[in-house]
Amino acid sequence: MIYHIYMTKSQKLRKLFKEKSLIRLVGAHNGLSAKLVERHNFEGIWASGLEVSTSYAVPDASILTMSDYLAAAASMNDAVSIPIVADCDTGYGNVNNVIQMVKRFEAAGIAGVCIEDKLFPKVNSYIPGRQELASINEFAGKIMAGKETQNTKDFIIFARVEALIAGWGQEEALKRANAYIDAGADGIFIHSKSSQPDEIRSFVKAWKNRAPLIVCPTSYPSLTEREMKKMKIKTVIYANHGIRAAVKNMNTVLAHITKHGITKVDSQIVPMKEIFELQEMPKMKEDESKYLPKDKLTAVILAAGGPKGKIKTFAGDLPIAMLSLKGEPILFRQIKALRKYKAGEITVVRGYQKEKINLPDVTYIDNKDYNKLGMFHSLKIVLDKLNDKFIFSYGDLVYDESIIKKLLESQEDITLVVDKAWLDNRSVKERPDLVKTTGKIAPGPRFLQLEAGGKVLKIGKKIDRNKANGEFIGLALFSKKGLEILKKVAKSVSNKFKNRKFHEAENFTSAHFNDVIQEIINQGYKVSFIDIYKSWLDVDNFQNYQKAWKGEI
Numbered sequence: 001m002i003y004h005i006y007m008t009k010s011q012k013l014r015k016l017f018k019e020k021s022l023i024r025l026v027g028a029h030n031g032l033s034a035k036l037v038e039r040h041n042f043e044g045i046w047a048s049g050l051e052v053s054t055s056y057a058v059p060d061a062s063i064l065t066m067s068d069y070l071a072a073a074a075s076m077n078d079a080v081s082i083p084i085v086a087d088c089d090t091g092y093g094n095v096n097n098v099i100q101m102v103k104r105f106e107a108a109g110i111a112g113v114c115i116e117d118k119l120f121p122k123v124n125s126y127i128p129g130r131q132e133l134a135s136i137n138e139f140a141g142k143i144m145a146g147k148e149t150q151n152t153k154d155f156i157i158f159a160r161v162e163a164l165i166a167g168w169g170q171e172e173a174l175k176r177a178n179a180y181i182d183a184g185a186d187g188i189f190i191h192s193k194s195s196q197p198d199e200i201r202s203f204v205k206a207w208k209n210r211a212p213l214i215v216c217p218t219s220y221p222s223l224t225e226r227e228m229k230k231m232k233i234k235t236v237i238y239a240n241h242g243i244r245a246a247v248k249n250m251n252t253v254l255a256h257i258t259k260h261g262i263t264k265v266d267s268q269i270v271p272m273k274e275i276f277e278l279q280e281m282p283k284m285k286e287d288e289s290k291y292l293p294k295d296k297l298t299a300v301i302l303a304a305g306g307p308k309g310k311i312k313t314f315a316g317d318l319p320i321a322m323l324s325l326k327g328e329p330i331l332f333r334q335i336k337a338l339r340k341y342k343a344g345e346i347t348v349v350r351g352y353q354k355e356k357i358n359l360p361d362v363t364y365i366d367n368k369d370y371n372k373l374g375m376f377h378s379l380k381i382v383l384d385k386l387n388d389k390f391i392f393s394y395g396d397l398v399y400d401e402s403i404i405k406k407l408l409e410s411q412e413d414i415t416l417v418v419d420k421a422w423l424d425n426r427s428v429k430e431r432p433d434l435v436k437t438t439g440k441i442a443p444g445p446r447f448l449q450l451e452a453g454g455k456v457l458k459i460g461k462k463i464d465r466n467k468a469n470g471e472f473i474g475l476a477l478f479s480k481k482g483l484e485i486l487k488k489v490a491k492s493v494s495n496k497f498k499n500r501k502f503h504e505a506e507n508f509t510s511a512h513f514n515d516v517i518q519e520i521i522n523q524g525y526k527v528s529f530i531d532i533y534k535s536w537l538d539v540d541n542f543q544n545y546q547k548a549w550k551g552e553i
Helices: 009-019 031-039 049-055 066-079 095-107 136-149 169-182 198-207 225-230 241-260 272-278 281-291 310-315 330-340 375-383 401-408 420-424 480-494 513-522 542-550
Strands: 023-028 044-047 084-087 112-116 156-161 187-190 213-215 235-238 298-303 346-350 363-366 390-394 397-399 414-419 434-437 456-460 470-478 528-532 536-538
Touching (some): 009 023, 009 156, 031 066, 031 241, 049 066, 066 095, 095 136, 112 136, 169 198, 187 198, 272 281, 298 330, 330 346, 330 397, 330 401, 346 375, 397 401, 397 470, 401 470, 414 434, 414 480, 420 470, 456 513, 470 528, 470 536, 536 542
Parallel strands (some): 023 044, 023 235, 112 156, 187 213, 346 363, 414 528
Antiparallel strands (some): 434 470
């Protein structure tokens, strides 16, 4: 086992104070904005109260709760390796609130917090009017309570002096700053909303470097980092530039879309690849490859064919798989059921109106010959990309999720789902996929345990109806070994039957899934089955679509 030497974020921040002449903190409001700050090599994150409240579209005036701000700071902390200093307003109340705040923020891995000496509820320092200050004794008590509460010596508590903001002058600002350092604060954030840095210069000169100073030059941007270093200011906060930039650029892009749609908008936005990188999608895939069991479950759904008959008039240019059942496409219902039972990569084979099949988080492979070649061709073009246990499904199926659960209980290499309701309804005119099995499948909904080793003997549309035991519904499970058998058999017959009859098909090129399963059986491999009673429909005709819509499966 490998153990890593771990340095907490608070220790990292302490180390920066020792080694850096100027530490740059940049405002963020969530994990994404924090990650962008880290990407640009800043030393730390300012979990900005203004940015977080703006992200909720509420005023920066103690409207959000401590839990709201903690959740935002924690999301930033999880996303980056650099320290987070959280803007904690007045400590969210009196000294009791400060004690809880320090406990919770330190436990969340936040490197430090900063509280300001205004009365609760506060209002943003740049808003004219009410800027009421707490007494020195009250705020010093908050600092002392916070420092006594923290569990580690490295956790940092900064005191923000608002005397210049409130117009109380330099003398009051210095008096308060000294009192807060005496109470145990690790540094002073001296705040000013003057348009020039003169107030800050005067304070720094009088402060005489007694303790680390923090400034936020939002309103006086002429103060350069070079001058800050000469003045021995230890930390600068660029508090809200990220969210202001985001709002401006979002407005620009949305205005373009309002007028022109998304035509020619790509040059104004980042490519999806960069979004995936920010999400660490490549690392996730690498971790999956490294740690997930090798015999993982995947799925293939064949949705290439187009609608026929009366349902084509109803569907219009929609593939059947995208027909809606009470607000959800058939394909989405399938994907949801497969995800519930931990199916990983799901591959959908498209053909007819392929651009209409566009659900997210799915791999698509297009069958351009869906009109010319048989159904098995849609599976064949996926086979080389499959390496694991997989569920096979027709794209027009609506079924109860319990069928997937029962199918996954099979320990066999190839397992088909067979509906024994066929025995109650042999007079239908359609030509279903019939099966003949060993053993007996009793009619009716009562479940009968079949003898161990029951297997499929024949499958196809031309089986004698009176000898069929059930109907293959279009769902099957292949183990990793079953996949190898499928690939081996398909390869062995692809050339041999290229131009000659292949079971019920004219040739291998026009083969149905049933034909290949029958060939697997003929070559001596076992094909097993599980039996169900109804609870499914293939929506290949308008009558079945109506039944599915009503929930009659």
